[in-house]
Amino acid sequence: MQMSKLFKHKKIVSLFYYFIISITLILLIKFALINQVNLSSTQLQGNLLIWHSTEGKVANMLTTAVEKFKELKPEVNILIQSIPQQKNPSFFIEKSEAGFGSSALILYARNLTELLKKRLINPINSQFIDTSTYSPSALSQVRYQGKIYGIPLGSNTRVLCYNKAKLDATKDPILSTPPTNLDGLIQRAIKGYTVGLVSSFEDTFWGMGTFGGKLFNEFDLLEPNLDGWVKWLDWLKNASLQPNFIFSRNRNILHNAFNKGKLAYYVCESTEIPDFSESLGDDFRVALLPEGEGGKATPLIYTKVIVFNHSNTDNENRLGLAFGKYITNPEQQLAGIIKTQSFIPTNRNVNPNVTLLPIESVLLKQAQSAVAIPLNNLEQILLIFEQGETLYQQAFVGEISTLKAAEELMLLLNNFSS
Numbered sequence: 001m002q003m004s005k006l007f008k009h010k011k012i013v014s015l016f017y018y019f020i021i022s023i024t025l026i027l028l029i030k031f032a033l034i035n036q037v038n039l040s041s042t043q044l045q046g047n048l049l050i051w052h053s054t055e056g057k058v059a060n061m062l063t064t065a066v067e068k069f070k071e072l073k074p075e076v077n078i079l080i081q082s083i084p085q086q087k088n089p090s091f092f093i094e095k096s097e098a099g100f101g102s103s104a105l106i107l108y109a110r111n112l113t114e115l116l117k118k119r120l121i122n123p124i125n126s127q128f129i130d131t132s133t134y135s136p137s138a139l140s141q142v143r144y145q146g147k148i149y150g151i152p153l154g155s156n157t158r159v160l161c162y163n164k165a166k167l168d169a170t171k172d173p174i175l176s177t178p179p180t181n182l183d184g185l186i187q188r189a190i191k192g193y194t195v196g197l198v199s200s201f202e203d204t205f206w207g208m209g210t211f212g213g214k215l216f217n218e219f220d221l222l223e224p225n226l227d228g229w230v231k232w233l234d235w236l237k238n239a240s241l242q243p244n245f246i247f248s249r250n251r252n253i254l255h256n257a258f259n260k261g262k263l264a265y266y267v268c269e270s271t272e273i274p275d276f277s278e279s280l281g282d283d284f285r286v287a288l289l290p291e292g293e294g295g296k297a298t299p300l301i302y303t304k305v306i307v308f309n310h311s312n313t314d315n316e317n318r319l320g321l322a323f324g325k326y327i328t329n330p331e332q333q334l335a336g337i338i339k340t341q342s343f344i345p346t347n348r349n350v351n352p353n354v355t356l357l358p359i360e361s362v363l364l365k366q367a368q369s370a371v372a373i374p375l376n377n378l379e380q381i382l383l384i385f386e387q388g389e390t391l392y393q394q395a396f397v398g399e400i401s402t403l404k405a406a407e408e409l410m411l412l413l414n415n416f417s418s
Helices: 002-041 056-072 090-097 113-117 136-140 164-168 182-190 205-211 227-240 251-259 270-283 314-327 330-340 358-367 375-397 402-417
Strands: 046-052 076-082 104-108 151-156 158-163 195-198 214-216 222-225 245-248 265-269 284-287 300-308
Touching: 046 056, 046 314, 056 076, 056 314, 056 330, 076 314, 090 113, 104 314, 113 375, 136 151, 136 300, 151 314, 158 164, 158 270, 158 358, 164 270, 182 195, 182 227, 195 227, 195 251, 205 214, 205 227, 222 402, 227 245, 227 375, 227 402, 245 251, 251 265, 251 270, 265 270, 270 284, 270 358, 284 358, 300 314, 314 330, 330 358, 375 402
Parallel strands: 046 076, 046 104, 195 245, 195 265
Antiparallel strands: 104 300, 151 300, 158 265, 158 284, 214 222
């Protein structure tokens, strides 16, 4: 009798374990099937509309990148449409508010303020982007209140463009090379080499750092030191009295003059490089902006970014993010700078060969001392730049002293800081 009960007990236990094992296997199979379905559903597919305002070689580069991305992801259809620069982002704002905006928009980061105010773009989930990939200056232009609102694609800044043919005409070994400091630039002008500078607060911002001046600290917070700006303004006023220095508020005039070989040196924007490369050929060269007694030149750096519409579906955001990551990977960034010679990679892992890519190497090196306007301070800084332009022009023509100009600008900066 006891043996019979023990046998029944063992049989019940065996059936129980068999039941548990069967249920476990069924759940494991079901989980695997769910994962397989989820995996297939995350494969990139669908449509993405991108508006942009790029032109020339940069636009061609974007088109090529889209075509290659579609080869890798044949189930993704990306349509890129160009909109006029003067309507970017106003056209996007108008259409997005009506519910017809593009899935993504490529624009300069300094135009993001209105999009943020109107909440027309969404932040990128930090889990889906490796911010360590991008340069700090590029990230500061898309980070707002601790969140990332776009992927930085490429940057541009100012450098010293020069016509090598004019330098080769001399037998002086010093004059046959570009100046490395401000005194050298003055000396070359005195020796007969024409120098073109766009005369505005923003265009001459690069010289503030050569005398130790600054607006921001290393944490992108306003911490102005305008003593250097006073010295820089004095230097500019002195330079304007020297022969062969040409100051103009119109960049097009200086661009055309350099393009036609009438200037030996010209503080240019890197976006102008493709035009000069085509017109001047091997005679076109670039160098770092000259240094001063207070340090390296600190030109402003501007970054184009891709942002995503607030009304996007999750899939549109996924496609846009995948494309943004693709065109900022090292291979695509390097291909881009080779094709255009005019943009600075935002990916920190791109290091162009100095011998093979001399122009691109100079741009990247200049970017290391360049100053980015942080998105957190963008709206205030643009207002400061407006006032700075007025004070700059007044000080340059002698309506007010350079010291007075700095005092007025500092007062405005302090008001914003408080």
